[in-house]
Amino acid sequence: ELILAIVLAPIMAKTPWLIEFLYPTGLARWAHLFLVKISSKKGRDKYHSRTLEQRIEVVPSAIYIHPISQLMDNLAYLIVSCHGDGGPLVGMLVDCGDAKECIEQLDLIRERHYGNRELQIHAVLCTHKHHDHTAGNAGLVEKYADTLTKVYGAVAERVPLANHFVSNKDMLQLPKIDGNDMNDFISMEVICVPGHTRGSVAFALRPQNAPHRASFLFTGDTMFS
Secondary structure, eight states: OHHHHHHHHHHHHTHHHIIIIITTSHHHHHHHHHHHHHHHTSSOOSSSSOOTTOOEEEETTTEEEEEEEETTTEEEEEEEEOOSSSOOEEEEEEOOSOHHHHHHHHHHHHHHHSTTOOEEEEEEEOSSOOHHHHTTHHHHHHHTTTTOOEEEEETTSOOTTOOEEEOTTOBOOOOEETTEEGGGTEEEEEEEOTTSSTTOEEEEEEETTOTTSOOEEEOTTGGGO
């Protein structure tokens, strides 16, 4: 034990440096996701949870939340506005760690819940920089290149592909197209929750002008602080 402690001590002393500078590299991203995916393949179905059947009503006939299972035990979330008469669905995602799994399930959600209406993804909200919450950003930007223009991340850390940087109490301008404007139904506030990472944030979704309706908080890995 003494020998092990002597060997590991210099490495552990560099932990802040490793997290800050080595973790964002492609090699660290590959290693993190490799370990997660190897673990996730042991004795489970294609998706780790039966999320496709689930749909959370925020505003009736307008705003819904869909959990999306990915990797070993992670969840992404689709927030979708289906307001309007048969036009495209307007959506944004929270914490995509695997673009392939998310995109597959987005297609299934469209088919199962919305009669195969076109789904436009306009934004990705990232609660923190860890790869199991952000590694899907590049794939999403490529897939939805025509509409996905905003990737939100905290100003205090480097979130992959982030181009809109947020701070505590910021209010997001939500996606909209003609006849389908999320801002008419909900608001989204940024709440800084440093701990799990220095720049961790939560996103508070609140129905507009409806205090009797439930609000929702997307916390990422805050509980693992």
